[in-house]
Amino acid sequence: MDVAAELLAGSVAAGARAIRWLDDGDPRGRTVLERIFAATGRAHIVGITGPPGAGKSTLLDALIMEQRRRGRRVGVLAVDPTSPFTGGALLGDRLRMGRHALDAGVFIRSLATRGEAGGLSRATYDACAVLDAMGFEVVFVETIGVGQEEIDVVALAHSTVIVLVPGLGDEVQAIKAGLMEAGDVLVLNKSDREGAEQTHRHLEMLLHLRQDPSQWQVPLLTSIATRAEGAAALCDALEAHRAWLDQTGGFTRQSERRAEQQFQRLVRALALPRLLEGAEDLLTLVRTRALDPYSATERLLQRQLPRR
């Protein structure tokens, strides 16, 4: 079967195969990506992030239902190791997610590989391009909101939803603060829990400090994902953000930036082994501390990438 052609025609089997190849590092994946790349850049890429236990997957589940109600085809990439999509959670969750299995308008894939640098893997970017080329109007990327993954998903997505819960300990305030700067939509999930009002006030204050009237106004929503409450409002907010991006040229800019980043990531990953070819002499000097790493790097670059 011609995987690239079938994938462009929307074949789920072809899409699944391409993503598996890309996740496994099979060279056929790369060939497919070369052929479909021109067809990418249309999907609205939405990152869903937040600390473990915030209920991201449950909220995403409700969001999928709402998008389907609005007639949109939805792709989902799960890269959160604690997500039920990736098999990290309780049986109940997994059964619940199964209800999309018979819906041809929903395509869910979890990615096994993590990035070499702890963030999103190359396969995540590639799989995103596959779902985009398959014609899904919205592609959700669910990721854990800590460290590099959090930074990567913001770079990848057009819109980033940050899911928080009441009563997160003081310890995660630092994480929360980092997340806050990155979000386009904030959702306080489990808003019927004790302490919700206080957390809501706190977030409102933080948002207020940050708002710039000439920029996108980040909305603070509430949800009770287990009862699907708040999903419609979240859908509305994402549509509003998409409209704002279209209006300001941000949608295209972000798509261009994504392609550029993917290129830079590849260069970084593939150049290192080639740069280190024939650098055994320098490695030995550094290992034995006869030469410091800075001087060794300078010598290597001089040798391999002389300035013209």
Added chain:
Amino acid sequence: MDVAAELLAGSVAAGARAIRWLDDGDPRGRTVLERIFAATGRAHIVGITGPPGAGKSTLLDALIMEQRRRGRRVGVLAVDPTSPFTGGALLGDRLRMGRHALDAGVFIRSLATRGEAGGLSRATYDACAVLDAMGFEVVFVETIGVGQEEIDVVALAHSTVIVLVPGLGDEVQAIKAGLMEAGDVLVLNKSDREGAEQTHRHLEMLLHLRQDPSQWQVPLLTSIATRAEGAAALCDALEAHRAWLDQTGGFTRQSERRAEQQFQRLVRALALPRLLEGAEDLLTLVRTRALDPYSATERLLQRQLPRR
């Protein structure tokens, strides 16, 4: 003042200045590092990692006291953003840490910068080399145990201590599992808390599954860091691990590996801008999706790093 020479003679002021330069990316830092690098590789580098709220800093505080009692000079690098060393926590903690301020045998520095890739920054590796060259017998590196930082600290340190607490939610099991594989010493802190016995049994079982009789036997310790309970046993365990490393050649191997990694990190960081010089044409093609990132990367490497 000749910072490199004074630092090698143990000057705290010179060490602080060099670390500041390195953290700020001041080129003078690099010059110092070139001169001191040959004097590194002697300190026992110990990583302290674990989830936020596990009590790493409090335990570290008790450990410092115990090391001082045993007559060792101790360097500390705090890169955990939630650590009281870095100013992330409560006032009480910060006051408590202050008690080492008048002890010339303890040198504590927190690093502001985080790595570009979310893990430990280049400055962390460099600052480690500074403390090493200053002659500190033990250098503790305190870092948060999630994502890339966790992986980096294991690569950096000779010995890694993982601090856990009873009753961590199911959500962090994935993180915990990752940490478990990396640790040389496990400590169950706050062991007077409810659920401690159960968590202890659980960890013991996980350890049992993992133990290889020909390898280092990872001990599982308990502590109540707020009362300094368990610090002496932890000190003993670190000494045992150090002795084991010396016996098996692991100490030198790890020091060599650290230097090698620092070299590779530098190459990766400094090569990319140079590789992308004059690649504007390819970037434009990728941005407009006229060329996919894989093919663009291949063309760039062909152009800049032709195989001979």
